[in-house]
Amino acid sequence: MNKLITIFLLALFLIAAGCAEVQNNTNENAVSDSATIVRLSYGAYTLPEMAVQKLVVNSTSVEFSYYNYQDELTARYVKPVDQETRDKLVALFNENNFMELNELYEPKDGMPIVADTGTLEIQVIQGDATKIVKVQPYASEYMPDGLNRINDELLKLRQYVMSPTEDELKEIASEWIMEAPTYSFDGSDLEFVKYNVSVENPSESTLSYKFTSSHGGYGNRSGQMVTQVITEHSIELVLYNRNVMTATIDGVWDEVNQVMLEQTVTMVSGEMNCNETPWQNWYAEGNINFFKEPTEEELAIAYFGTVYNIEISDLSSDILNDGKCQYTMKVKESAVKPLTEIGWQEA
Incomplete structure (x- = not known):
């Protein structure tokens, strides 16, 4: 009888030890709460x-x-x-x-x-x-x-x-505006207007302000002939996290780069074979690799950016009566001349 009890207790001990070992192994392969x-x-x-x-x-x-x-x-x-x-x-x-x-x-x-x-x-x-x-x-x-x-x-x-808070963004934006050339030259009465967070990209925020200048024009106008006239301005800043990416005054002046903004121009192509466009042929020749099959617009953006150093947007196509395609896209004014030279025309 004593032997049976001893064997039974030994079996229980071995089972318990095995369970403990399994538990230890499981813990070793898990991330703990304190990690x-x-x-x-x-x-x-x-x-x-x-x-x-x-x-x-x-x-x-x-x-x-x-x-x-x-x-x-x-x-x-x-x-x-x-x-x-x-x-x-x-x-x-x-x-x-x-x-x-x-x-x-x-x-x-x-x-x-x-x-x-x-x-x-x-x-x-x-x-x-x-x-x-x-x-x-x-x-x-x-x-x-x-x-x-x-x-x-x-x-x-x-x-x-x-991610900064709205108050932090307002502080960043207002300090940036006051230190920028246009406002620091003759600006006053900076007033917050609107704050918006991008739905598609919560890291991107847009803040709008208005202010008054005592002269016409933009930027640092020291040494220039300027009109002494009270001028109301609006300025819109786009921030990514805490960084000012763009700042546009009155919709026409780039306060970051201190230049007038280029207007967008719509360009139209001549007739093309829908399946043999220049960007499709360029892709077929192995000039670029994508992880997944690109859309036609993605391919055209890569083509014009790489081959001509031209930034395009809003590519669209129309199928003509003869089955060929005609494309339209938007570019900056500086791209009109090189595109005209390869057969595109202003819409």
């Missing part, structure tokens, strides 16, 4: 002060930092992270088996090589152990779906931590 998650990118063609970009997510905060090529901190943004967001992020890592992913993902044979995108590392730090998954070069096409989902969520957190 620190890091997204690191470097080596891309970018501004020197943004050479290294590091996102760190811990149990209480999200931190995003820029470093230059000398590994010196150039900017840092920090915001709190709530428990629900943190839990969902950890769950996403585990649902996509991050701890079991390969250490390196790179282009497979036959895939086009993406240039100037640098390297991506996603790290999970748990105690003394660090799991690193590297993508080199960084392109979503080289990554498995699960890793793409993880990366997308980390990019959302980066956007969250970098």
Whole structure:
């Protein structure tokens, strides 16, 4: 009887030990609630002060930092992270088996090589152990779906931590306007008018203001003959995160580049074979590679930009009675002459 009891207890011990081992192995292959998650990118063609970009997510905060090529901190943004967001992020890592992913993902044979995108590392730090998954070069096409989902969520957190508030944007915009040449020359009475966030791209904001100048004209007019007349102006700024991308006064003056804006012109092509346009032939000859089949407009934009250094938009086509096509597109005034030389005409 004692032998039976001993054997039974030994069996229970072995079963318990086996369960514990399975549990330990499971924990080793999971991201814990206390893990620190890091997204690191470097080596891309970018501004020197943004050479290294590091996102760190811990149990209480999200931190995003820029470093230059000398590994010196150039900017840092920090915001709190709530428990629900943190839990969902950890769950996403585990649902996509991050701890079991390969250490390196790179282009497979036959895939086009993406240039100037640098390297991506996603790290999970748990105690003394660090799991690193590297993508080199960084392109979503080289990554498995699960890793793409993880990366997308980390990019959302980066956007969250970098996104300025409306008040911060107003402060950035008003300071920029007052220091810009037109307002600093003779502007006064700067007044906020409107604020709008792009639905398609929440990182992009548009702010409108109005102000008064004591002379006509734009920019720094020192040494110029100017009319001394009170002039009302409107100015619209487009900001991406905290950076002023464009600033337009009265719809005609580019305050960033200090030039009058070029007017947009609609150009019309001659008759073309719908399936043998110059951009289609250029593509067929292997002059450019796309990860996925481009639309006709994407292809035409690439063609005119690469071959003629012309920026186009709003490409459209009409099928004529003889079955051929005629195309229209919009360009800046400076592109009219070179396009006319290759057979296009103003509409």
